Amino acid sequence: MLEMAEYLVTAATVITLFGVVSCFALVTRKRGAAVETRSRALVSVGDGPAETVEATTEAKSGRRSSLGWWVAAFQIAAVVLLTAYIVVRMTYTGHGPFSNQHEFAIAFAWGVLLVNLFFDLRYRIRLITLIVLLVAGGMLVYGMSLDTSVKPLIPALQNSLMLTLHVSFAVVAYGAACVSFGAAVLYLLHPVIKRVKLPRLEVLDDIGYRAAVMTFPLLTIMIVLGSVWANTAWGRYWGWDPKETAALVTWLVYGAFLHVRVVRDWRGRKAAWMLVIGFATVLFAYFGNHFLGGLHSYA
């Protein structure tokens, strides 16, 4: 049963790669003519010209290309397949899919795809999606290369509710961090990308910020839930375990990013580099168990 379910991950990986290809085709195609919109109202933002607002949402949906539809469809399909795999595995193991590196890698990719789907449907910046799908695809390939067998949980992990809650928030937070990373990378590459029409720099900057705004509270809740669990399991809410500390460093980086953005109005390249560093700390926290040991050495 479980071996059959692993085909779902294979299918999700292939579909994610299809998403990458369709994204690439979408962002490199020639753009169509501008669409006229009709409205009595004029809106100006910043130094921009006075523009009419969209008269109807139908006008907007009419402009969507079939390639754009496929990009969204591939992402939805990948999320559905991975969700099915996670449900099957949870049914089989009786706990959340987070007790070893394979399960966590698949859940990480699921979180990345899920959060990106939200941003993709909301903002439709396919170049960010392209970068994020590459990360998700890499994570799925990595997850498939690991030992997929089910082993009994060590006693500390035998707290199904806290395990599931604690790591669920981590997975979604990491997904949001990945989206902010995608926006930041695109911001930094903006000057060197010539052939593809890019979104405005301030839009990329703002999406990176929006994703970080999502990341930070989720990381906070994840750390708090971990503390509650640690207090139950080991009698202390904080023990400076290497992975705990790595998570704190990640939290501090995103906290510093939001802090300097608000109080120093850090935007642009400096902010983008902070988001890149933030995602690097996320990856450090995720892969840290390979060389840090400690209480999180299982995943």
Place this chain on the structure above:
Amino acid sequence: MRELAAWVYRILRSKVLGALVILAMAVFALLGTLITQEPPGSAADPAAHAAFLASMQPRYGGWTAVLDVLGIFNLWSSPIFLGVTVLLGLSIIACTVHRLPQLWKRATKPRVHVTEKFFERAQYRASLRLPMTPQAGLDHVGAELRRKFYRQLTDDRLDDGAVGMYADRFRWGPFGTAIAHAAMVVILAAFGISAFTGFDDTLDVAVGQSVEVGHGTGLTVTATSFKDSYDEMGRPTDYVSHLVIERDGQVVAEQDVRVNEPLRVDGTAFHQTSYGIAAGLRIERLGETVFEGAVPLKWQSNDGRYAIGKIIPRGSGIEVLVVTPASGATDANIAPGSAVFELYDVDTDEKLDVLPVEQGESAEGGGMTLTFERELRYTGIIARQDPGAAWMWVGSTLLVLGMCMTFMARHRRLWVRVTPDGDGSLIQIASAEKLDTTFERHFRGLIERIDATAPASDDGGDEKPPAEAMHDKELIDA
């Protein structure tokens, strides 16, 4: 004095200081992760501390002494880390106190009237001509704003037939930052309370024996049974102790204790942490029993062949090592079921004697009679009182609440002015929000809605806009 206090306050509320302190915390956290930390209790024991430094020497070489002096091996309790933590708390308090009056004023006494130029220069500007009187136009805009939960305050400083208002929503949202920052102070205080109050002891309780918890609790813990289970690979899948807690000879609590199922009695929690083999010993000195109980064989020799336990009998000045063959190991020198006592002078670390004994036998050495009564199983129980934990949960809850308010309920402000324009009115709406794609979408959507729900003009509301106003409106369809 007052000038000094003002200067200190100015320094503490400096955003640069805040950023530097946060950065310092991140650097310390990284150092604490990458550099091996000394085991708890080791620093207070000169011999154990020296042994720890010796074990670090191959890794850090000449830096070992430097790291030791700086307290990096005990980073989380080092003065430098505690100092930065206190500085962070003070910086947070100063920044928050400095900002509160501004937040209060913006929430309770907003600027309702703005100049005409504001509608030409604000970050977000919209204009719309509608076939209705200015008051009807303002009412129409107000109705749409109410749908989006905007509070409305009328601008009564307008004349020449113009009407206007100030509208905002989530005006208490910015107080989320104050709550989140206060939460950080509570959390830092919780760390301090946890570090300096309560207690945290590991009790090694042999099965069938009792150990006093101490610290004025009057509690005694007895392990009546212990059971461990393993998978086919030999990894532990469960270990559970049955504990009985007594006070003044009365049982006050009793429970199976697992890793995730601690036992709590009157603010003291008992957590399952470890287990293993112990040697049951009785040690007599000058006719008095100076130790009787289980010595956990917690350590292993470097080659993994021996299990070792340590004890310093009361008043002896001698450290006794109890050495037995490790589980599954065979050794020609120590037969299964027997043990060797090694005696060391605590002050000089000089080896005084080596005493082989069989189970149930006694040996003389160091002025003591040492009896190896039998092998036992022991369970490692952490007994802990932590008054800081409750504050940690208060701080954490406030932190999440503050963040949600800050990020999900951002204070949005709009100014609306409606002036007569021929047979109808010119509606101008502006906001000075920072550039923000989410607000941009909200603003455009709001204007679209105001336009879509307003009456059509007499000459037809679907006339084409001027050529320069036609555009590809993707905010973002790149």
